[in-house]
């Protein structure tokens with residue numbers, strides 16, 4: 001079953017928690033014991049006897065326990081698809097959380113309160129969607145119950161948003177008149193909006209086309225080398241890791257990067273069983289036709305769509321640390337399992353998150369600022385542009401002394 005990853009964006013009180021709660025509740029993704037606790041504590045009850053926002057907020061408390069990049073992920077599934085929701089706070093001071101959540105998402109749901117219409121936050125979240133190349137946006141116009149399910153309210157907000165979308169080149173936008181609280185047009189179509197001809201939000205989420213993998217290329221990254229020390233297995237050498245994108249098939253000719261070695265896949269194992277093919281996301285052990293010098297972080301790629309191997313990188317980054325970024329600073333760049341030293345060579349420009357305009361950057365980059373920089377790594381990095389492959393096109397910067405994540409990076 002395929003997986004859709006999406007992020008919900010909205011400003012305080014637009015109903016994000018209620019919407020997520022509604023999706024989890026109506027798709028029966030809540031565990032029974034959670035449900036009992038919820039029913040007991042619900043004060044702000046709806047017809048189902050539960051407070052949906054409390055459900056999400058209760059789960060959200062996990063997030064407040066000191067996780068560095070605090071995006072909470074929620075999982076649910078229907079018979080058609082699995083879903084991963086990135087739930088990041090919407091306030092300006094949490095831009096970094098939005099960036100982290102959005103860079104892993106296929107789609108953004110932008111919540112708008114029907115009574116308030118498009119606000120500054122709506123614009124900012126849309127800019128982030130555009131910056132991170134989220135091609136699909138679902139605009140959920142919420143609290144329709146509070147405006148008597150009026151078509152006119154929906155249409156006005158829709159045409160106002162359409163202008164923003166056009167400016168930001170967001171070309172695939174769908175609009176939904178919903179009430180997260182009452183459940184209108186969330187899972188099934190509501191009788192109160194008979195003027196609305198589109199799908200329910202969940203129908204859309206179940207059907208929306210996912211990006212096809214053809215141009216991403218096949219990528220596998222070595223997490224560790226397996227070399228048992230026993231006599232009878234002395235010829236065994238496997239490379240454990242994850243298929244980052246595409247697929248690998250037994251017999252494929254591959255290139256091993258950055259060293260640029262060529263060999264063939266001799267055997268693929270998944271959970272100890274031999275397989276012909278391994279697909280994106282699967283943890284596998286790969287055996288090769290030749291005995292080569294390979295280490296953690298190396299990338300296996302098939303001949304078509306080879307990645308770039310370079311020391312000089314152009315990066316768009318969101319600065320996540322209280323301590324500012326300065327020209328010449330050294331960090332560790334982590335791209336999945338590969339960790340290399342990197343130095344900031346140039347700070348090109350800053351992007352104003354309120355209007356996407358490029359501005360001259362200061363010598364110091366502060367928390368939540370988005371900048372274009374040039375980095376040089378100590379060893380060559382194997383990467384794709386973020387546009388082609390989000391997994392191999394993104395990375396984080398880590399501070400060597402504190403070991404904390406200081407930037408989220410998109411490779412250009």
Ligand SMILES: Nc1nc2c(ncn2[C@@H]2O[C@H](COP(=O)(O)OP(=O)(O)OP(=O)(O)O)[C@@H](O)[C@H]2O)c(=O)[nH]1
Nearest residue numbers: 011012013014015016017018053142143179180181
């Ligand atoms: N009438 C009505 N009220 C709603 C609807 N959706 C949410 N609410 C109410 O709006 C208030 C805020 O909802 P939340 O879901 O907590 O909003 P939020 O966006 O998650 O807010 P934060 O968690 O603070 O970011 C709550 O009192 C909800 O019951 C809706 O569709 N109709």
